[in-house]
Amino acid sequence: MREYTELEIVDSLKDIDSILAIRSHVSFLFEDNRLSRRFIGGSPISKVGLNTIKFLTQGHYEGVSLGEVKPGTKLELFEGGKKEVKISDAIIQKRYFEKPSKKSWSITEEINPSDCIVYQLEIRLSNTEKECLELGKTPLQMEDKWFSFVENNVIRFFRSWTGIEVFQAEISQIAHDNWVINELRSTKNPKINFQDKKSLFEDLVKYQIMRIEKIIK
Missing domain, CATH: 2.40.30 (Elongation Factor Tu (Ef-tu); domain 3)
Structure with a gap:
C-alpha cells in the first residue's frame, strides 16, 4: 500500500x-x-x-x-x-x-493456473483481516522482499527484486463476516526455491494481517 x-x-x-x-x-x-x-x-x-x-x-x-x-x-x-x-x-x-494494484510494481512473470503447484490449506479470515490483506504490501527499500495485492478476491505475492509471482490464492466468502483461503497455487519456476511454500504463504498472510491491524487501529 x-x-x-x-x-x-x-x-x-x-x-x-x-x-x-x-x-x-x-x-x-x-x-x-x-x-x-x-x-x-x-x-x-x-x-x-x-x-x-x-x-x-x-x-x-x-x-x-x-x-x-x-x-x-x-x-x-x-x-x-x-x-x-x-x-x-x-x-x-x-x-x-x-491499495496497490498490478500496475503498482514491475511484474515479469505471473503464475499460469494450468501449470502450477497446488496446495490444500484452510486459512479463515474475518472482514477486518481480509481488508488488511487488501491493503497489500508495496516495497519501500531493498530489504522489502515481497510485493502483494488483492485483485478480484485473489491475493497475489511477488518477489520484489525479480517481479516473479510466487503465490496466488482465492479468498472465498462463506458467511457475512467469514472468508476462507483453501487452495494455494505456487510457481514451478526453478529460480524460486523454498523448502516449504505452504508454510511460507501462511506466515506471509499472518504477518501482513498482524502488521496492518496495528496500523489501522
Missing part, C-alpha cells in the same frame, strides 16, 4: 511552490513529545488546497497507527533527514492508504 498525508502549511518559511519543488526527503517533527521518536516523513507531491499539500509518507512502515498520528496533529517540517533546515509548521488534515 501507499500512504498519503495531507498537511495544512502554516507559518511557512517557503511558499507552496517552493515546498512542492523539494526533491529531498522531508522530516516531520511532532509537537507532542510522546510522538517525538515516531517518523512519517516523506515527499511533497501535489497541492490539494490553498495551503494544503499532499505528501507521500511512510508512517505505516514505521508502525505509526492512524489513531496515533491523525487529523489535528501538529508538527514541524524540515528539509532532508536532519532537523537543520526548517520549512514550516503544519497541521495534519488527512492521512490515508491507497
